Amino acid sequence: MLAPQNRQALRFLTAGSVDDGKSTLIGRLLYDSRALLADQIGALRARGRSAVVESEAGGPDFDLSLLTDGLEAEREQGITIDVAYRYFTTPQRKFIIADAPGHEQYTRNMVTAAAGSDAVVVLVDITKLGPNGALLVQTRRHALLAQLLRVPSIVFAVNKLDTAANPGAAFATVQASVQAFAREAGMTVSAIVPVSALRGDNVVQPWRTDWYAGPCLLQVLETLPAGIEAATDQTQRLSLPVQYVAREDRARVFWGRVAQGAVRVGDTVQVFPHGEQAQVSALRDANGPATRVAAGRSAGLVLDRPLDISRGDWLSAPATLQPAHRFTAHLAWLDTEPATPGRKYLLRHGHRWVQARLATIHHRLDIHSLQPTAAQRLAVNEIAEVEFELQQPLPLAPYAQQREAGSLIVVDPASHRTSGAVMVLATQGGLQFQTG
Numbered sequence: 001m002l003a004p005q006n007r008q009a010l011r012f013l014t015a016g017s018v019d020d021g022k023s024t025l026i027g028r029l030l031y032d033s034r035a036l037l038a039d040q041i042g043a044l045r046a047r048g049r050s051a052v053v054e055s056e057a058g059g060p061d062f063d064l065s066l067l068t069d070g071l072e073a074e075r076e077q078g079i080t081i082d083v084a085y086r087y088f089t090t091p092q093r094k095f096i097i098a099d100a101p102g103h104e105q106y107t108r109n110m111v112t113a114a115a116g117s118d119a120v121v122v123l124v125d126i127t128k129l130g131p132n133g134a135l136l137v138q139t140r141r142h143a144l145l146a147q148l149l150r151v152p153s154i155v156f157a158v159n160k161l162d163t164a165a166n167p168g169a170a171f172a173t174v175q176a177s178v179q180a181f182a183r184e185a186g187m188t189v190s191a192i193v194p195v196s197a198l199r200g201d202n203v204v205q206p207w208r209t210d211w212y213a214g215p216c217l218l219q220v221l222e223t224l225p226a227g228i229e230a231a232t233d234q235t236q237r238l239s240l241p242v243q244y245v246a247r248e249d250r251a252r253v254f255w256g257r258v259a260q261g262a263v264r265v266g267d268t269v270q271v272f273p274h275g276e277q278a279q280v281s282a283l284r285d286a287n288g289p290a291t292r293v294a295a296g297r298s299a300g301l302v303l304d305r306p307l308d309i310s311r312g313d314w315l316s317a318p319a320t321l322q323p324a325h326r327f328t329a330h331l332a333w334l335d336t337e338p339a340t341p342g343r344k345y346l347l348r349h350g351h352r353w354v355q356a357r358l359a360t361i362h363h364r365l366d367i368h369s370l371q372p373t374a375a376q377r378l379a380v381n382e383i384a385e386v387e388f389e390l391q392q393p394l395p396l397a398p399y400a401q402q403r404e405a406g407s408l409i410v411v412d413p414a415s416h417r418t419s420g421a422v423m424v425l426a427t428q429g430g431l432q433f434q435t436g
Helices: 022-032 038-047 072-077 104-114 137-148 167-185 217-223 227-231
Strands: 010-015 084-089 094-099 119-125 153-159 191-194 239-241 244-248 251-257 262-264 268-272 277-285 292-294 298-303 314-316 322-333 344-349 352-365 383-396 407-411 418-428
Touching (some): 010 137, 119 137, 119 217, 137 383, 153 217, 277 292, 344 383, 344 418
Parallel strands (some): 010 119, 119 153
Antiparallel strands (some): 239 314, 244 251, 268 314, 344 407, 407 418
8 A cells, every 4th residue: 555645636526317316415525625625615605605504513604516616507507517626635645636526418528537546436316216226327327338448446425315214224225226337348447435515424534323334435545556557567568649749959759648657768669551660869858857657647658760750659668559450349329410331430449530430339238237239320328239341451469458558438420529439349350560
């Protein structure tokens, strides 16, 4: 376990269905952890008071959700539309919070935020459950998307227990539903925590009752691993998408954010797409000359021989990435225009754009039964296993092994809308680079 001051900041996302209390939960975390300044509190009081947010311990006299619902349309409708980011620190670690909207039409915003998160807190509103405590469709969808996007930690927060006549029994029912859903989906759940975001129960301070003696939500978040800690594992090999090429002191410097592993002076790297190899003769980071740059940080590489490298190319450890012309993947479709086999789309991978054809829809995932079903097209918010053909090869890897090399976005070439999120399962149809 790393010392608190040396731990990576945890990027986590709140998700779930509409009006489950996501914005209020974040407001409660910020308020009770003393992360708000006096002028922020004053501005919130000036925007409007709420008669229902006063806690038994003398909590805030303003609407906690106003901390994240900053757009005028959000305040008018009382909903979250765009992803809002907030930052706070405890003695244990730093946090970056993303508040995602719950409406189905804004699912793409949730996917965007989840793709870069270390953890997701899926809220479950006990006042809006199906028969026998069944989870809502959007709650299940958000949890499944987090799983497909390989968010390392998934936490369920059972909210609004202050409304239950018997909170212990209500929590037990929802906990059983979450556990059953997780078993069906093959999902690993890091924790299931009872909370009342409105009243502040078990959010920052532990809630000791005769039916729950576990950690509060903040204690859970303080112990979760940050994804970057795994990305810097010594067993991971270098991969870096080139974002910018600069000329400094008569040398070409290839800049990009290290996606995986680390790069050192003297390392041999291989260049995609042509497969040539070279040694790193000098290295830079944001502070100047460096000897080693690890995943999650930007690096500037100078090579020992001139090679044709431009934005969109990749640098990696030899034999780490191989070009592929065809691949199977999970596709989360986010466009109101259906996805149809045979249609051509634009795919973005790293900093490179390529044309592609949706070759086949193998099957669609039924959100209710979690079983694969036949599909001729994909409607908005549906999840499927599909196959793409690429006009030009890309250095793809299974998303389960490399999040950046295994992820792409789909763009409609006619409307220029972001239409889908792609997570690679397997590749085929590529040439093999030489390893020496």
